[in-house]
Amino acid sequence: MTVVAFAEKNKAASQIASILGEGEVERITVEGLPVYEFKWKGEEWLVMGLSGHIMNYDFPEQYNKWREVNPGVLLEVDPQKLVTRTDYAAAVKNLAKRANKIVLACDYDREGENIGFEAKTLAEEVTNVPVERARFSSLSPKEVKKAFESLIDPDYNMAMAAEARQILDLKMGAAFTRFVTLSVRERARTKDILSIGPCQTPTCGFVYEREKAIRAFQAKDFWKITAIFSAGSGKEREKEGEKEEGKEREKKRGKKGGKERGDFEGTHRAGNIHDKEKAAEIFKRLKGAKEGLVAKKTVKETKTSPPNPLNTTEFLKRASKFLGISPELALEVAEQLYLAGFTSYPRTETNKYADDFDFKSLVFDFARQKEYKPFAESILIAPIVPKNGEKDAHDHPPIHPIRAASRGEVSSAVNIPQAPAVYDLIARHFLANLMPAAVFEKTHLHLLVNEEPFDSSGTVLKDSGWLEAYPFENKKDKLLPFVEEGQKVGIKKLSNTKSKTSPPKKLTEAELLTLMDKNGIGTKATAPTHIETNKKRGYLETKGKTISILDTGFTLMDGLSLTVPILVKPEIRAKIEALIQEVEDGKKEFEAALEEGTALIKEMYAQLEANKKELTSNIAGTIKDEAALEDKKNYIGTCKVCGHVLRIVQTDSGRFVGCTGYPDCRNSYPLPKAGALTVLRSKECKKGGAAVLKVGNKYNWAVGIGPCFTCDLEKECYPPETVGPCPECDGSMFLINFKDTRFLGCTKRCGYTHSVPKTGKLTLLDKTCETCGWKLFRLKDGDRPEEEFCINRRCPEGRKYWKKPGKGAETRIKVKASVSRPAASSVAKPASSSATSSAASPEVTQAKRKTSELSAAGLKKSKLKT
DNA sequence: GCAAGGTC
Known part of the structure; x- marks a missing residue:
């Protein structure tokens, strides 16, 4: 007689085998997977661990084309359960053929029962031997032996409850996700998926509600x-002669009337x-x-x-609160610490140590470890009484260390930087559990x-x-x-x-985990995943320990709140949970629960569909905003009419500034027809223009206002950046740049000019020459070393520069003779800017622009780099 | 390409 047993995972299988086989276990492989063989009570046993679920629901192939299938149709279709782990499925069938009896030995919970049924379903394709269930609350020898000695029938209702959950979650998730994603894509170009789910959406909802409270807050x-x-x-x-002393103290503190001892x-x-x-x-x-x-x-x-022993949720909260480690990472670190043999299994709901837990030898182990020695020794001097919580889910013991280890040991065995800190938290938490109250x-x-x-x-x-x-x-x-x-x-x-009064604070990850736990959102193992999903979708972001909602998340939650408020709240999960609990309790048929659940989803779907416009308009706007923000080149600023993002729009017929809120918002501004446009981010238009653009290398343009040289505030916005006092009058010298030359001119147009190096990149610095008071220049010319110098020829410092070889008289004369004079005259009599007053229209005529070039490029440009 | 739940 051969009995084949399936456990939830390999680890459990090997444990069961070593308990029942009493050490005489042979590890074989079937289809490449480990199977444990031993004899128990005169029978041949083969125990194999599965890998959690090895099957999953999905819609039939023809429903997978998003564009061709109305998402609502998914609610009418029955998804199929398919094998996702073919290797495991093959091994199950292989073993089933050898079996005279099959025992399901997965974890004692709803999903565990369901995972067992996956093996049962596969086995029944190749055999019809009896299938029984071993139900144990922990992997202790006592429990396991008892369970295998008193096998019971598999719990069909329990397994079907999980089945109903899977189907309803998939139907709702797929239909809603596709509907929202496709609807938004009608109005905004994006490849992103906007997902909705019975766990991820309420998770985002918690953060949304907090954000709303913060926004609505009014300080009193x-x-x-x-x-x-x-x-x-x-x-x-x-x-008591204390007065003097008191005075002394006061003096020391330098604060009269301040607080002192x-x-x-x-x-x-x-x-x-x-x-x-x-x-x-x-x-x-x-x-x-x-x-x-x-x-x-x-x-x-x-x-x-002391705090209660650590179950998964409590552990994740503390890792976030005390160590600043995200729940996702904390769980991963705990998993690795578990695999490396430092700590116990990290997924447990139980916060109560078992009655037969061997505290003493573990604490002895800690007494040998330097960091923990004093605490361990203090525990050992008295009888050990652990602090216990109330929850005993009969799954795994609270998370605790398996052995004492130093930080170095942990970090060399587990290659995650946070591993030693996480181990230390678990170790100290365990020791604290055994210590007296403070x-x-x-x-x-x-x-x-x-x-x-x-x-x-x-x-x-x-x-x-x-x-x-x-x-x-x-x-x-x-x-x-x-x-x-x-x-x-x-x-x-x-x-x-x-x-x-101060506004409510942003949620921390620890608080969010508490809310999820309290409201039954996700399980011990999946809560971090739901937070991650929301981050991946661009709904949430974490900064340190705090978690905030992003625009996409906010507008999506807003849209959903308006159309299907229940979706954003934990009640949606609670409703489905209540339904499937009835299935588990045998109070409701599986089919009936499925029908009711589907009806509930259909009702919500109808509301969503009926309010599609309200749902998507803001989300689409936000997504367009985000796309525009990413496209920095065309990003202008925010629209004063609707608050969305303004961007430069190029069409065949020309270009203009438009709002991403289009078509709902038709706000737009003209742009000059020609010239490369660069947004000057640091410039702010004093007239309220949305942004200041640089047109070619010629002049500036305020979006919504017009060219800056026609503006009466021009001088205020573009004061010439002067180099220093003019040696001939009381004016100041400033750099004038022309297409083919550059020189210094006087603001008072007195006619004095001064040459500058003809080639290279010339930058006016914030440093002043101590001898003459002119500002220094920096010159970067080709491969020559960068120089910083005073340019003033009438200053001893400046003369040093001009005397240097290579700055020959030749250049100087050339500049002076050929360019500076005529240019200076045009500077002295600038073309009247008032001539361009009609240039408020985007089409600045060529002629007008030419005159303006002088004033805009010549006089107004101060810090020019060539 | 959708969800949530197992587990690695």
């Missing part, structure tokens, strides 16, 4: 009345007072008060127990100032207990000076401070 003023008391009155201090703060019992008058009234009653009375003093000892002493003072009640409190850590091993939690003391009931204390300062 409130007043708070506080006092700084000083223990011991002035007189007493004088008596013996000082403590109290808050008026009214707390945050939202009524200004009321606060003023109270404050008035306090006026002139010099001392307060300690009316009551209470000292309480409070104990803080004891705090909390002192509360009730004080009276002119009969007005004040409170002050302090905390002192009396016994650090588990906190000793757990540096992640804050344990700062807040000290109060020693005072007694009935004692009078001095008042150093009374204040009535106005503050503003």
Whole structure:
């Protein structure tokens, strides 16, 4: 007689084999996969581990063409379950043929039952031997033996509940994702997929709701009345000769009336007072008060127990909160630590150690490890009592270390930088679980100032207990000076401070995981995946520990909230869960649940379809915005009409600035017909133009306003960048660039000019020549070394430059003789810019532009690089 | 190309 058993994974299979085979196990391979062979109770056993699900639902081939199939049709079609792991399927069939009996030995939960049924389905294609179920809550020898000794029938309802979930999730996900994606693509060019799912969408929804609360927040003023008391009155201090000391201290701090030792703060019992008058009234009653009375003093000892043992969710939260590691990465690190034998299996809901957990030998192991020695030793001196949680899902023990290891050991075995820190967290958490509670002493003072009640409190850590091993939690003391009931204390300062209420904070990943857990979104193993999916889709982003929603996510959630609000809320998952729970409990037929679930999805789908325009208009706009933002070259700014992004649009008939909100928003601005356009990001138009563009190398253009040289604010926007004072008059010298030459001219048009090097890239620096006060230039000319120098020929420093070989008189003369004079005259009498007043239209005529070239390019251009 | 759930 041969019995074949299927476990959920290889690891479990090998464990079961070693328990039942009592060490005498042979590892063989079937279809390339490990199978464990042994004898148990006179029978031949073969145990194989699967790889989680080895089958998956999908729609028949003909429904996979998105463009040809109306997404709504998917709701009428039955998806098929297909093998996704052919190697495993082959091995299952191979083994089934040898079996006289089959035992399903997957994890004891809904998915585990379903995975077992996948093997059962495959086996039944080749055999009709009986199939039974071994149900064990943990992989302890006791449990496993008991389970295999008392086999039961597989739970059809439980398996079918998972089946219903798979089908409903797929139908909803596929239909909604395709519908939204295709609808948005009608209005915005994008290849991105906009996915919707019963877990990912509510996950995004949590972040969306928080963002909405932040945006809707309106700060309110409130007043708070506080006092700084000083223990011991002035007189007493004088008596004790403390006054001098006090003065010294004050001096040292350099702050008169500041807080010093013996000082403590109290808050008026009214707390945050939202009524200004009321606060003023109270404050008035306090006026002139010099001392307060300690009316009551209470000292309480409070104990803080260690945290519960780590289950997956708690572990992920703490890894994020304390180590700043994303849930996705934390789970991956824990997986690797588990595979390397440092820690236990990372996917568990249980936060309770088993009764027979061998704490002692593990703690002994830690006592040999330097970092953990003191904690381990303190644990060993007394009987070990672990802190336990309430949840026992009968799956795996809480995440705990398997053996003590140093950081070095961990980092050399697991090649992820965060591995040592994660191991350390798990190790310390485990040790903390076995340590005594931390004891705090909390002192509360009730004080009276002119009969007005004040409170002050302090905390002192009396016994650090588990906190000793757990540096992640804050344990700062807040000290109060020693005072007694009935004692009078001095008042150093009374204040009535106005503050503003602050908006809600962005969610942290740890908080998001808590929300997901509470609302039954995802499972211990999948919660991080749902966050990742949202990031991958461009809905969410994380910065450090905080998580925020991106525009696409926000507009999508907005659109969904308007059309199918339930989708954004955790209720959608809860509804499906309730349905399939009924299947599991045998209260509802599988077919009926499927029908009801599909009807629910259809109803939501209809709402989505009916409001397609409302749903997609904002999303499409955002996506167009994003595309435009990415296309930096054409990105102009935001539209004043609708808030979407403006961009340069090129068509056959010309170019203009248009809004990405088109066709809903038809805002547009003309552009000059010719000339390369460059957006000057650092320039802001004082007239409210959307952006300032550089047209060719000639002049600037404010979008929505016109060419800058026709603007009355031109001088303000483009003050000439001067080099230094003109040596001939009280004007300033500035660089003038022409197509074929450049030189310095005077702002007062006095006629004085000064040559500059003819070739190379010339930059005016922010440094000044100490001798003459002119600004220095930097010249980069071909392969010659870069130079920084004073150019002023009338300055001793400048002469050094001009005397250098290579800066010969020849060049200088040439510049002076041939160019600077005539050019200077045209500078002195610039073509009147008023002549171009009609140039507000995009078509600046050639003639007009020529005159403007002089003024725009010659006079207005200051920092010119050639 | 869609989901969520297993697991590696």
